[in-house]
Amino acid sequence: MAAHADEYARFAAYYDALLNPFLDRVRERVARICRGHxxxxxxxxCCGTARQAVFLQRHGIACVGADLSFSMLKAGAGPDKSACEQTDARACMGPDTRTPGRAAAGEPARDGAGSGKRLPGLVLADAVRLPFADNAFDAALLSFALHEKPRGTAHAIFAEALRVAPLCIITDYTMAERNLELPGQWLMAVPERLVGGEHWRNYRMFMQSGAVQGLLFRTSGVRLLHREHLFMGGAGIFVLEREEAGQEPALQ
Structure with a gap:
């Protein structure tokens, strides 16, 4: 795998402490939705520190987390967070792993210094080329990930999620559809602006392109099953399924 600059290395250790108070209730809701389906x-x-896995395990759901940031995976590999250990990601690998050399669950993922660390249930992988077979999972989660990516990359990640699972649950920022939701949309922009740089530019493009609603409008072959509003309408949970088995979503 080609060398990749880990853009999250400088704040991975603080990620959970900063965001868990705001996101844990959302993660619990996502876990309940998974169980309900x-x-x-x-x-x-794009699991980050794999905090979502803690909530999935509480509902008896086996999970594999995939992320391109070794720093984030390492931050989430502690005993209270390695909640995917019941699932061996190697069992999900098809004959064509698509990404040779990436670490799977139970195999050592190595940092830049070459020292190995086992990450149970965590996979160092590019979200546009996941090392899993078609339909290896019942559901794929994309939680506050797509707004960070360029438009083409976000769609490619969405398509890849629907390759490995027939059900996809997107949690991300939304466009206000009522005046009452405008404060929520403005509030969601604050942390993105503070991060700045490419992250802020991608967020702005995501919102200018219609946020999650725009992504779904431009995508065929996907059906919306359920939607929930979060943070005063500034974000939402979208439960989606592939309309036909084996059909990849297409950008219109």
Whole structure:
């Protein structure tokens, strides 16, 4: 795998402490939605510290987390967070792993210094080329990930999530659809502006392109099953399914 600059390395250790108070209730809701749809095996794409897995395990759901940041995976590999250990990601690998050399669950993922660290249930992987077979999971999660990516990359990640699972649950920023939701949308922009740089530019493009609603409008082959509003309408949970088995969502 080509060398990759880990943009999260400088704040991975503080990520959970800063965001858990705001996101843990959302993670619990996502876990309940997974259970309600009968999802027994879930992949959390762009999982970060894999905090979502803690809530999935409480509901008896096996999980694999995939992320391109070794620093974030390492931050989430402590005994209270390695909640995916019941699932061996190697069992989800098809004949064509698509990404040779990436670490799977139970295998050592190595940092830049070459020292190995086992990350149970965590996979160092690019979200646009996941090392899993088609339909390896019951559901794929994309939680506050797509707004960070360029438009083409966000769609590619969405398509890849629906390749490895027939059900995809997106949690991300939304466009206000009522005047009462405008304060929520403005509030969600504050932390993105504070991060700045490419992150802020991608967020602005995501919102200018219609946020999650715009992504779904531009995508065919996907059906919306359920939606919930979060943070005064500034974000939402979207439960989506592939309309036909084996059909990849297409950008219109």
């Amino acid at each position: 009968g999802a027994a095996r879930v992949v959390d794409v």
